[in-house]
Amino acid sequence: MSQQIQKTTASGKGILSNPKLVLVHRSLNVVMNQNVTLCCCSASGSPPVRYTLFKHNQQVSSLNRSDSTPALFTLTISSASDLGPYKCKAEHNTSSDGKYSNSLNFTLIEPISKPVLSSPTSHTTKGQNVTLSCFSENGSLPITYIFFKGKQSISPPVMMHEREAAVIFLFVNSSTDSGTYKCKANNSFPNSMKYSNSFNFTLAEERSHSQGLIISLGLILLLLVIGFALAIPFFIIPSYKAKKYKSTRPSTGFTSTVNVEETENDVIYAEIEPVKPEEEYINFSVIRREDEKAGKRECTTVYSKVLIRN
Incomplete structure (x- = not known):
């Protein structure tokens, strides 16, 4: 000049x-x-x-x-x-x-606003690729962004000439990769350098094989309990009722019972006649009673009818 x-x-x-x-x-x-x-x-x-x-x-x-x-x-x-x-x-x-x-x-030129550091997800596992984006909503272009992990820079300066976020890609290889991240933004405005918020990834621990087996067995047991509970009203109860009803049906031939009113050596033999469909009663006849103590045998025939209720 x-x-x-x-x-x-x-x-x-x-x-x-x-x-x-x-x-x-x-x-x-x-x-x-x-x-x-x-x-x-x-x-x-x-x-x-x-x-x-x-x-x-x-x-x-x-x-x-x-x-x-x-x-x-x-x-x-x-x-x-x-x-x-x-x-x-x-x-x-x-x-x-x-x-x-x-x-x-x-x-x-205008001073930049505080940049915002974000990621699509905050939860990650080992071996996963993640992204970090840094963006200042206000401030004169171009804006230069730098990413940090702790106090160490992890990217070269990224200059954005458009109103867009700067993005970097990270590979999570160990638990140390889930540390605290920040980014810095500045433009041509004097003393305009500003740091973003802190961002941390949560690293999910991989489950061991034994834990997976325990979880699988627990699920199988739970399914068995649910199946048994569902089978009670549909299979077990109807089967039990059918057996109970069948046991109450009369049968032909001879049978012996102990008469609780007599002595323990008295045996009663009974003959049950089959029931016809049109009848409501069973003919019941006692044909012989033995008294083993007395060495006597007495035969007495008694006829009776037993009312049948379906």
């Missing part, structure tokens, strides 16, 4: 050349409410010269120079409309043959 001013002041009289518009010192990246200085000067031309600064083809300010010194315009960037484009015009006071300079545009 100083060399350009020296060339301008050293130039003599001549035809007015197209001026150049340059920024003094700082970068074209600006922050809100920042003051900037623009320099407009012509390399040749006879003074006096009038310099006029325009923004969006609207006049901002004018300066007259009676010598070859450049015109300096100081601006304050207070809104997005102050970003430009800017041009300057150089002309003689006695002439209308003004000439225009190049155009300049400022870029507004």
